[in-house]
Amino acid sequence: MPTDSPTPLASVANFTEGPFANLVSGYTTQAKSNLMLQATRACESACDRRLTPFTGLVETQRAEAMDVEDALDAYVPLDPTAQLGFSRAQSLGSTLLVRHFWVREFPARYPEMWSGAVTALSLARSYSGTQTVSPSTLQYEPDTGHVRFQLGTFVPPGTTIQVTYSGGYSTVPADLVQACQYMAASMAVKQLDPVDGRSGHDPDALRADALEMLAPYTRR
Template identity: 50%
Template sequence: MAADTPTPLATFAQLQEGAFADLVRSYTSPQVQQDLMFESTRLCERAAGRRLAPFTGLTETERATGIDPDEYIDAGNVPLDLAGTLGRSYAYAMGTTSLVRHGWLRQFAPHYPELWTYSLQSITIHRSYGGDQVVNLANVRGPDPDTGHIWYPIGTFLPIGSYVTYVYGGGYSTVPADLVRACKYMAASIAVRELDPTMAGHGHDPDALAADAHAICADYQG
């Protein structure tokens, strides 16, 4: 079985740079060092309730709901390109003009969107009218790092009630400093519990360290 190997929010070298260096001096195996930072990263993500470290190949599905009344296809004489005109004609033929133009990815940057990087791999529409379509990503605006918003062009045949499957990557390509510290706190908490399950004699309280990490990550919750 393949191991879970995320890009850590903090490296073991960063953990060793400060007050926790003596705490992890017995972690001499590179694999054990990596595993500690991997686990700490995942615990931080669980505390935040969202993905933070870089990821790829994430699959999400949403149900297309709602439409801005100002964006109905027949709301005025909106100039359309050929693809938009064909999409409108198809919509009329199918008996609907209620086409959704907006989608949202669940994972986005709640803070520091300039440090977040998206990689949109595919969008597939599963229409409520039957039939699937792989969307041409060149015709889609977004996703926006600060909201995860995706904007479909006029003429995209995406009726309300359809399901949309997104496959994408994202995450902080540059990790904010507070998340680095949260990961270090989480790693130190794990190390203290491993060294002394009774939590005595090491000068660090694992519960306090974990609470500090959770407090930082809580600010990244959706």
């Protein structure tokens, strides 16, 4: 299971140094921390993306098809590992091996601020057993989420791929910090003043501001 990181997009200090400080003046230290984490998760839900750093995220997907440029229709020089994998595929009557897949979480913007790594990967084939693949043999591109198998890795179409990886913004873009503050303010106003609006803040307008800032990060 993924670890629910306690690092929010915006810190309590970010939130209380600005015009929203009065909203949480009666909150305990723990309540303020909880609010910022809740606002972070609300931002992630709105975007349908993980944004704050995470570890141990496990995804399972089905290997499908392959790219034309990776087809081995012609004999080309192969290293020993690739030779063995290709020979094994031929012996089982399958020469179309999957070479690519994409993990779900990758940066929508500012990839230079994102850090990620594949930490484990296993294959469950519909025939010929299972296999653990060393992450060191994979080509992982954190900016796009693309993962390429080493040539010769035996991955027939239909194989179940289970990948464990980490990711998230190690440096949070400023617009995400602001969006989290707006989201937290909206949540605080609804908690403290849900009816008559005496706080002077409109929770719906604050949430709308947050969603506007999150729009470029929303999964398409």
